[in-house]
Amino acid sequence: MNDSNLIEVLFADDYLVDVIGVLEHDSEISPQHRIRHRDFLRKRVIFKEVIPFDSPELIFKIHQTFRLQYLKDVVLPRVLDDSTFGTLNSLIFFNNVEIVTHLQSDTRFLSELFRQLRQCSTPATASATQTSDLLLFLQEMCALAKNLQPPNRAAFYRSIVEQGLFEVFTIQLSDDAASNGADAAVKMSCTDIILATLSHDPSLLRSFITNQRPDHPLLRNLILRFINDDDIGVKNQVVEILKVLIDTEAMDDPTFKDQFLNVFYQDFGLQQLHKPLDRKWSVEELDHVTEGQGFVLNALCELLTYCIKHHTFRIKYFVLGNNTVKKVLKLTRFKDKFLQLSAIRFLRAFVGMKDDFY
Numbered sequence: 001m002n003d004s005n006l007i008e009v010l011f012a013d014d015y016l017v018d019v020i021g022v023l024e025h026d027s028e029i030s031p032q033h034r035i036r037h038r039d040f041l042r043k044r045v046i047f048k049e050v051i052p053f054d055s056p057e058l059i060f061k062i063h064q065t066f067r068l069q070y071l072k073d074v075v076l077p078r079v080l081d082d083s084t085f086g087t088l089n090s091l092i093f094f095n096n097v098e099i100v101t102h103l104q105s106d107t108r109f110l111s112e113l114f115r116q117l118r119q120c121s122t123p124a125t126a127s128a129t130q131t132s133d134l135l136l137f138l139q140e141m142c143a144l145a146k147n148l149q150p151p152n153r154a155a156f157y158r159s160i161v162e163q164g165l166f167e168v169f170t171i172q173l174s175d176d177a178a179s180n181g182a183d184a185a186v187k188m189s190c191t192d193i194i195l196a197t198l199s200h201d202p203s204l205l206r207s208f209i210t211n212q213r214p215d216h217p218l219l220r221n222l223i224l225r226f227i228n229d230d231d232i233g234v235k236n237q238v239v240e241i242l243k244v245l246i247d248t249e250a251m252d253d254p255t256f257k258d259q260f261l262n263v264f265y266q267d268f269g270l271q272q273l274h275k276p277l278d279r280k281w282s283v284e285e286l287d288h289v290t291e292g293q294g295f296v297l298n299a300l301c302e303l304l305t306y307c308i309k310h311h312t313f314r315i316k317y318f319v320l321g322n323n324t325v326k327k328v329l330k331l332t333r334f335k336d337k338f339l340q341l342s343a344i345r346f347l348r349a350f351v352g353m354k355d356d357f358y
Contacts, residue, residue, distance in 0.1 A: 050137045065095040100144040104156045114163040135189035142196035166208045173221040184231040191237035198244045239299045277327040301342035305349045
């Protein structure tokens with residue numbers, strides 16, 4: 001099995017069922033308890049094309065990659081030696097690179113993908129299932145793109161951004177989409193793809209947000225999902241996005257850095273993020289905060305702490321103008337210890353700056 005050419009022949013369409021049948025035999029397991037791999041591949045596995053593929057070679061590569069992955073993870077995990085494991089991983093890796101490279105270079109395919117995504121963003125034509133399928137496919141493409149060489153990976157993300165990636169997310173993460181039935185899976189897919197884009201190059205999203213005037217709706221919608229969404233997973237994903245966005249230490253262009261931070265501090269971002277600290281809490285809420293409220297307040301303290309340490313004069317005047325310290329310290333009134341500790345960590349960072357202004 002440690003021969004890539006032999007593996008490709010054995011798992012071709014003509015021999016697949018017979019080879020899998022042979023591999024079903026396991027002398028250590030009684031026949032009634034053996035996994036029926038052939039039944040699974042024949043009856044349960046369904047190849048679903050969200051957007052039809054034009055290339056038979058591409059379809060063959062997708063089928064082959066699935067079979068190799070199934071062989072490695074399900075059929076033979078207990079008996080694979082290191083060399084065969086490495087051979088299978090290499091075949092899967094290069095197949096994935098070939099698949100995503102082909103899709104990236106297919107302008108017709110990408111245009112149709114984003115045309116349908118924009119169509120699903122329209123309330124009159126929205127379908128939760130179709131939207132979820134399209135986003136999951138795009139999410140899978142981003143996962144495969146991690147295997148590309150840096151120039152090819154940059155070209156991939158540049159192509160999907162040019163097709164309107166962030167415009168689609170602006171709509172899918174809006175309050176209108178939520179009221180029209182956008183479920184947590186759709187929002188999780190959106191935020192996961194945004195995180196994949198940020199892990200490659202945060203400037204793509206920062207540039208889009210900076211230029212999305214007058215009210216920067218994508219940034220607004222991300223913050224509203226963080227504050228108002230019922231799903232903790234979505235909130236957590238958005239927090240990770242915000243952490244990357246405001247981490248401007250690695251930004252080389254000081255002019256662009258100032259432009260983005262002006263958007264975050266002056267136009268919309270931090271002012272909206274600060275709102276959970278502005279509200280008055282009832283006695284019942286102080287006794288027992290909900291999971292969602294607790295998550296928001298704790299994460300907000302972390303974001304503010306980072307800003308105090310890294311954003312110099314902007315955060316100084318924001319804290320002074322919004323009476324932030326007093327509002328954060330009100331969290332010590334909650335009975336939940338983690339909120340009390342969040343407030344104390346914020347104050348420690350505040351004092352630790354040793355800045356006379358503070």
